Each structure stands twice: as structure tokens, then as C-alpha cells.
Amino acid sequence: MPAILFVAIAAVGFAMLMIRLEVTQEGYRLSSLASDIATLQDQNRNLRLKAAELSSHQRLSDLAPRYGLAAPAPGSVVVMP
Amino acid sequence: MNAAFQKRRARIGVLTLVLASLLIIVVLRLVVLVVFDGPRLNSLALSEHSDEVELAAVRGPIVDRNGAPLALSAETQSVYARPRELLAASTVAQRAELAATLDMPPVELENLVHGPAPFVWLRRRLSPDRAHEAEALGLEGVGALSEYKRFYPESNLAASVVGLAGMDGQGLSGIELQYDRLIRGEPVKLRIYHDALGHPILDSPLALQNAEPGGRVELTIDSGIQALAESRLVDEVRESGAHAGSAIVLDPFSGEVLALANVGSGAADVHDRLHDQAVQDAYEPGSTMKGLLASIALTDRVVNTSQQFFCENGAYRLGRITIHDDSPHGWLGLGDIIEVSSNICAAKIALMLGSERYYSGLTAFGIGRRTGIDLPGEADGLLRKPSAWRQIDLADHGFGQGVAVTPMQLAVAYSAIANGGMITRPYVVRAVYDADGTQVLSHTPQILRRAIPPDVAHQMNLLLREVVNGAQGTAHRAQVADFIVAGKTGTAQMVNPANGTYFQNRHVSSFIGFLPADDPRLLILVVLYDVGHAHFGGLVAAPVFSEIATGAVRKLDIAAPRPAGYDAASVIPLDALHSAEAILSSGTTADAAEAPPFSADAGAVPDFNGLSLRRSLALGHGRALDLDVHGSGYVIAQDPPAGGKLNQPTVKLMLAFDPSAPVLAPLSSTEGPRAHRSHRGHR
Numbered sequence: 001m002p003a004i005l006f007v008a009i010a011a012v013g014f015a016m017l018m019i020r021l022e023v024t025q026e027g028y029r030l031s032s033l034a035s036d037i038a039t040l041q042d043q044n045r046n047l048r049l050k051a052a053e054l055s056s057h058q059r060l061s062d063l064a065p066r067y068g069l070a071a072p073a074p075g076s077v078v079v080m081p
Numbered sequence: 082m083n084a085a086f087q088k089r090r091a092r093i094g095v096l097t098l099v100l101a102s103l104l105i106i107v108v109l110r111l112v113v114l115v116v117f118d119g120p121r122l123n124s125l126a127l128s129e130h131s132d133e134v135e136l137a138a139v140r141g142p143i144v145d146r147n148g149a150p151l152a153l154s155a156e157t158q159s160v161y162a163r164p165r166e167l168l169a170a171s172t173v174a175q176r177a178e179l180a181a182t183l184d185m186p187p188v189e190l191e192n193l194v195h196g197p198a199p200f201v202w203l204r205r206r207l208s209p210d211r212a213h214e215a216e217a218l219g220l221e222g223v224g225a226l227s228e229y230k231r232f233y234p235e236s237n238l239a240a241s242v243v244g245l246a247g248m249d250g251q252g253l254s255g256i257e258l259q260y261d262r263l264i265r266g267e268p269v270k271l272r273i274y275h276d277a278l279g280h281p282i283l284d285s286p287l288a289l290q291n292a293e294p295g296g297r298v299e300l301t302i303d304s305g306i307q308a309l310a311e312s313r314l315v316d317e318v319r320e321s322g323a324h325a326g327s328a329i330v331l332d333p334f335s336g337e338v339l340a341l342a343n344v345g346s347g348a349a350d351v352h353d354r355l356h357d358q359a360v361q362d363a364y365e366p367g368s369t370m371k372g373l374l375a376s377i378a379l380t381d382r383v384v385n386t387s388q389q390f391f392c393e394n395g396a397y398r399l400g401r402i403t404i405h406d407d408s409p410h411g412w413l414g415l416g417d418i419i420e421v422s423s424n425i426c427a428a429k430i431a432l433m434l435g436s437e438r439y440y441s442g443l444t445a446f447g448i449g450r451r452t453g454i455d456l457p458g459e460a461d462g463l464l465r466k467p468s469a470w471r472q473i474d475l476a477d478h479g480f481g482q483g484v485a486v487t488p489m490q491l492a493v494a495y496s497a498i499a500n501g502g503m504i505t506r507p508y509v510v511r512a513v514y515d516a517d518g519t520q521v522l523s524h525t526p527q528i529l530r531r532a533i534p535p536d537v538a539h540q541m542n543l544l545l546r547e548v549v550n551g552a553q554g555t556a557h558r559a560q561v562a563d564f565i566v567a568g569k570t571g572t573a574q575m576v577n578p579a580n581g582t583y584f585q586n587r588h589v590s591s592f593i594g595f596l597p598a599d600d601p602r603l604l605i606l607v608v609l610y611d612v613g614h615a616h617f618g619g620l621v622a623a624p625v626f627s628e629i630a631t632g633a634v635r636k637l638d639i640a641a642p643r644p645a646g647y648d649a650a651s652v653i654p655l656d657a658l659h660s661a662e663a664i665l666s667s668g669t670t671a672d673a674a675e676a677p678p679f680s681a682d683a684g685a686v687p688d689f690n691g692l693s694l695r696r697s698l699a700l701g702h703g704r705a706l707d708l709d710v711h712g713s714g715y716v717i718a719q720d721p722p723a724g725g726k727l728n729q730p731t732v733k734l735m736l737a738f739d740p741s742a743p744v745l746a747p748l749s750s751t752e753g754p755r756a757h758r759s760h761r762g763h764r
Binding site: 019042045046048049052053055057058061071072077078079080 | 236
């Protein structure tokens with residue numbers, strides 16, 4: 001009887017140890033994923049900023065003449081009622 | 082035996098006492114450690130294997146009404162040094178290399194690291210690449226931390242509206258300040274456990290929380306119209322030599338601000354993020370005040386549109402002061418007074434109204450009180466209590482002297498004329514959304530009060546059209562192709578703060594108007610500060626209005642209203658329209674240099690019926706005809722009739738906005754449209 005009790009306690013202890021180890025491993029993985037998410041979000045923000053800067057009014061107005069583009073002359077755009 | 086036993090027993094007793102005492106000491110020590118020192122020891126233990134980190138919240142974006150970003154935050158890296166470690170582990174040459182990488186003079190870096198502080202920032206808000214280069218040098222005591230930086234991708238577009246955020250992410254001006262609480266977001270303080278090497282271990286999914294990003298602020302501003310207003314204003318400020326300029330584009334019914342531009346003349350303050358002149362500064366409006374005066378006088382039934390006033394032929398003595406008109410006028414109706422902008426008759430109407438009634442009318446229009454726009458630092462303007470007005474003050478206030486308004490106040494007041502009489506609260510933020518896209522704030526049109534009755538607003542709408550379209554109107558340059566514009570010019574002398582008198586050659590020139598006059602969608606105010614003597618509102622501000630309005634109606638797809646019986650076949654080719662432009666800007670009558678290609682029969686009288694004044698001018702120009710124009714709007718009758726034999730070079734045209742409506746204030750003069758006239762005083 002004492003032997004069975006000892007084995008049971010040892011088994012539970014071992015299981016708890018393994019669970020704790022697994023939790024720690026998952027903790028590392030979560031930490032790494034959270035870091036990846038933050039990095040990707042920052043990259044996304046930087047890309048949005050880049051896109052906004054590239055499509056800014058000032059830049060497009062400066063580029064337009066190079067491509068032969070100009071604002072439509074008065075009367076050349078007719079909005080239908 | 083007994084003695085030995087007694088001795089041994091005594092020893093056991095002493096030993097027991099000693100052991101018991103020791104046990105008590107241990108227990109007491111345990112109590113001290115757990116109860117008294119527990120929290121301190123616990124925090125010491127935590128500090129060994131855990132850290133508290135603050136996750137900075139990223140500021141929310143500010144976008145225009147179409148979603149185009151005007152302010153964004155992005156990650157940057159800030160490089161720091163721990164001077165003691167750095168100095169111990171590096172040479173001067175290595176630190177010079179670090180300084181070069183950070184694009185700073187070596188002397189500056191040396192000064193920083195030789196200071197007393199244990200931690201110094203070397204460079205903040207660097208691009209991540211540059212910071213990684215610095216870290217790659219491998220110097221002990223040098224590191225980089227992530228920080229968010231505010232970027233304005235449209236450069237200085239709507240700078241005074243969007244405002245500025247400081248280095249530490251706090252709003253300093255404009256929307257950045259006004260909505261800072263919603264834009265800033267919520268930083269999160271998080272305790273994380275780490276291993277012996279400092280790697281974080283997330284021991285619970287609950288620890289996976291991030292800082293709450295700031296809200297996304299959606300403005301009412303249309304960046305296309307804003308860009309147009311700013312660019313045109315910059316050009317005009319440069320050409321006219323003005324000190325600065327402001328322009329406001331409003332939806333007169335909702336109070337939405339579609340554009341709010343402020344530009345300066347100096348290179349440093351062309352776009353000022355910290356100062357919003359259109360909202361925070363007041364100026365004497367000059368003759369634009371006459372529109373409000375006439376509205377108040379009509380509302381109080383002190384005058385009517387058929388009444389005639391004697392304008393004293395150019396000079397009117399009131400006590401010791403003489404009020405002048407730009408050019409002498411005799412008897413004029415209310416419409417003519419607005420059209421020619423007579424100071425003398427405006428003063429007389431103000432005197433007829435009386436101080437109390439005029440003051441009450443002006444306050445109903447919102448003069449002297451904040452509009453309530455959601456921008457910081459709005460000014461009240463200046464409107465003294467009527468008890469302080471002398472007779473000459475009342476007369477002066479009639480044509481906009483001695484009263485100060487902010488451009489936004491004036492725009493809101495004229496919106497009431499455009500929208501049927503209601504004062505609305507202007508606003509620049511349409512909605513704010515949190516990071517999940519849930520709307521946390523929204524603004525809808527808010528009517529504050531009625532300033533004038535609808536019938537008076539309608540009468541004023543008709544009268545103000547004459548300023549732009551009438552033969553004697555002061556703002557022909559405010560015309561917009563295919564649209565009827567109603568508005569008023571203003572050219573006010575600036576006050577000399579040194580002695581309280583007016584400068585003779587320094588003016589604030591402005592034009593305020595709305596279009597389409599029949600169904601106003603846009604109200605536009607253009608103000609140019611401190612222009613020279615010859616720069617009247619109709620000459621410098623009106624063309625800017627016209628260009629902004631032309632671009633805005635195109636941008637917003639506002640269709641040009643057509644008169645009843647409009648015939649598509651009468652569309653005039655572009656070159657003919659350009660000829661009309663030339664006529665309007667030169668102030669001359671028709672030039673028979675070239676005929677437009679739509680000429681069918683050069684010997685017959687062309688058909689002007691249904692055409693606007695502009696198109697009639699173009700058609701007359703093509704046929705070398707002089708036009709005798711009466712009324713405004715669209716041609717409802719002509720003499721000689723269309724198709725008849727052309728025996729005389731002058732064709733008489735009668736214009737109206739609605740064939741069934743009476744023509745207001747028939748023109749007595751037969752002179753053609755003029756670009757400008759000589760000026761004195763206000764108009």
C-alpha cells in the first residue's frame with residue numbers, strides 16, 4: 001500500500017513538472033509571437049506612412065507635369081445633374 | 082543518585098529552555114520576515130526575475146473626409162547611452178564613429194556622455210535602419226528603444242487644423258490638442274517574468290495584452306479642396322504682397338468645414354501648425370458687414386427693397402467726422418447699396434436701425450461670440466455693448482468698422498443667409514473610431530438658432546447676386562462658369578495699434594460668397610491681410626474665391642443648374658468661354674477680333690434666350706455686339722429678337738433667375754461689366 005502511494009505521488013509530481021515545463025515552453029512561444037505581431041504591425045504602419053507620403057497632393061502635383069498631366073481646363077468637365 | 086538525577090534534570094531543563102528560546106526567536110524572526118519585511122523582500126525577489134514594462138500606445142491617425150491620412154504615427158528608434166559603461170569600454174575614435182553613424186558632431190556626443198546623468202538620449206526618433214547601424218557597432222552601454230513618432234504625410238496640408246503633437250506624443254495644437262484624449266490611446270503597464278538571460282516568458286495568456294491604440298479621427302476636410310485653397314492662397318499672398326491669407330470652405334447647411342487654409346508670407350510661417358488665424362484672430366470685416374446690416378434691417382422691417390436712400394453724392398458729415406464713398410452716389414435702393422457698396426447709405430441704415438436693434442441682430446448672427454467650432458483657442462471677436470456706442474460708432478459699425486470678427490464667425494453668419502436663416506455650429510471632426518472600428522464620437526449638423534427669417538434670407542440671396550453679376554457690382558471676378566454666385570466684397574482699412582487710427586494704405590481685403598445661389602452647397606470666404614492700397618476685395622480675394630469654387634464644384638460633382646428651357650445645342654465651345662473670361666477680367670466690352678465657330682448666320686441676331694450673362698457676353702463678343710444688360714440670371718427677353726436682321730450693334734437683354742419672377746433692382750446704367758473701379762474707404 002505505501003509503495004502504491006509513493007508511486008502515485010511520484011507520478012503526479014512528474015506530471016506536474018512536465019506541465020510546468022510545457023507551460024514555460026508555450027510562454028516562450030507566445031512571447032515570440034507577440035513580438036512578431038508587434039513587428040508586423042509596426043511594419044504595416046510604416047508602409048501605410050510610405051504609401052501616404054507617395055500619394056500626397058504635393059508630390060503628385062510636382063510629378064504630374066513630368067507625365068504630361070494637368071488640371072482640366074475650365075469647362076472641360078461637365079457634371080450631369 | 083538523587084543529586085545526580087537532580088543535576089541532570091536541571092541540565093535538561095536549561096537545554097529545553099535554550100531550545101525553546103531559540104525556537105521562539107526563530108518563530109519571531111519568521112514573523113518579522115513574513116509580516117513586516119514580507120512586502121519589501123517580495124518586491125526584491127520580483128525585481129530579480131521580473132520587470133514592469135510600459136507598452137506605449139500609438140497615436141491614432143487623422144484622416145480627411147475621404148480617408149486620406151493627414152497624420153500618422155510610425156515606429157522609430159531612439160538611441161541611448163549609459164555614459165559610465167560607454168566611457169569605460171570605448172575609445173574616442175569609436176565614439177566618433179558612433180557620432181558619425183548618428184549624424185551628430187563628435188563634440189556633441191562627448192559633451193552628452195561626459196555629463197553627470199547615468200542615462201542620456203543620444204538621438205531620438207531615428208529610422209530603425211539608422212538605429213540598427215548604431216547598435217551594430219557593438220559598443221557597451223549603447224542601445225536603442227522603440228518610440229512612436231508623428232508624421233504628416235501630406236506635409237503641411239491643413240497644418241493649422243491638424244495641429245502638432247510633441248516629442249512625447251502629446252497634442253500641442255489643432256485637432257491633435259482638441260481631441261488628444263481620444264487620439265492618444267491608453268498605454269499599458271505590464272509585469273513580465275524573464276529568465277536568467279532576460280528573455281521574457283509569458284506565463285499566462287492573460288498577459289498577452291497590448292496598449293490600446295488611439296482613435297482614428299475623421300475630419301470633414303476634403304484634402305483636394307484644401308490643397309486647392311492653400312495653393313491658390315499662397316499664390317495670391319505672393320502676388321498681392323499680402324502679409325497673410327485665410328480661406329474657409331463651408332457647407333452652409335450642415336456647418337461642415339470642407340477646407341480651412343491659413344498661409345503666411347514669410348518662408349518660416351507659410352504654414353503654421355501652432356496658429357489658426359481663421360479661428361483665433363479677429364479683424365475688422367469692412368463692407369462684408371453690409372450684408373449682415375441689410376439682413377437685420379430687412380428683418381426688423383426698418384427698410385424694404387423698394388425703398389430709396391440718398392447717398393449724399395460721396396461725402397456725408399456726421400458730427401465732426403465725414404464718411405466717404407468710393408464714388409459719389411445719389412438715390413439708391415437697398416440692392417444698389419449692397420451692389421455698389423455705399424458706406425454712406427450703410428451708415429444711414431445703421432442709424433435708422435439704432436444701436437440696440439443692430440447689436441441684437443449682430444449677436445443673433447453670432448458676431449462677438451464663439452461659433453463653437455471644435456478647434457482650440459477660438460476668439461470671441463469684438464462687439465462692444467450698444468450702451469458704449471456713440472452715433473458715429475453705430476454709423477461705422479454699419480460698414481464694418483469698429484467691429485472685429487474671426488473669419489469663421491463671418492462664414493457662419495453668411496451661411497445663415499445662404500441656408501435660409503439658421504446659424505449652425507461649424508465643425509471639423511465628423512467622427513472618431515476606436516481601434517476596433519467602433520464609433521466613439523460623431524458630429525451631426527447642429528442648428529443653434531435662427532438669425533433671420535427665410536424670406537429675408539431669400540431677399541438677401543437675390544441682392545448679393547448683384548454684387549457678382551450686376552453691372553455695377555464690385556465682384557465680377559468672383560463669377561464661376563455655369564454657376565450663379567452670390568456674395569459680398571470687403572476692403573477694410575487696418576487699425577494702427579500705435580495710435581488707434583486707421584492706416585490709409587494697409588487693408589484687409591476679402592470676399593465671401595456662396596454657390597449655386599439657388600441651392601447653396603458651398604460657402605467660401607477668402608481674406609487677405611495687410612494688402613496695399615490698390616488691392617480691393619473684388620480684385621484680389623474674388624478671383625481666389627472663383628478658382629477655389631471652380632475646383633470645389635468639380636471635386637464635389639456639383640452639377641451646374643440649368644435655366645428653364647435650357648437647350649443643350651446652345652452649349653458654347655471652350656474658346657468662347659475663354660473669350661468671356663478675357664472680357665470679364667479686362668473690363669472692356671466686346672472685341673470683334675474673332676468669331677466663335679458656332680456662328681450660323683453672321684447677319685442675323687443671335688438667340689440669347691436662356692443663356693447666362695457669361696455666355697451672353699461670349700456670344701456677343703463673337704458677333705462684335707454691344708450688350709445692354711438689365712437684371713441678372715438668365716436671358717428671358719431680347720431686343721432685337723433672335724433671327725431678326727442685325728441693324729444695330731447693341732442688343733438689349735433682360736435677365737432674370739426665373740421667368741415668372743420680377744427682376745429686382747432694374748439697372749439704370751447701360752455700362753458693361755467692369756473689373757474694378759477707383760476706391761476710397763470700404764467696399
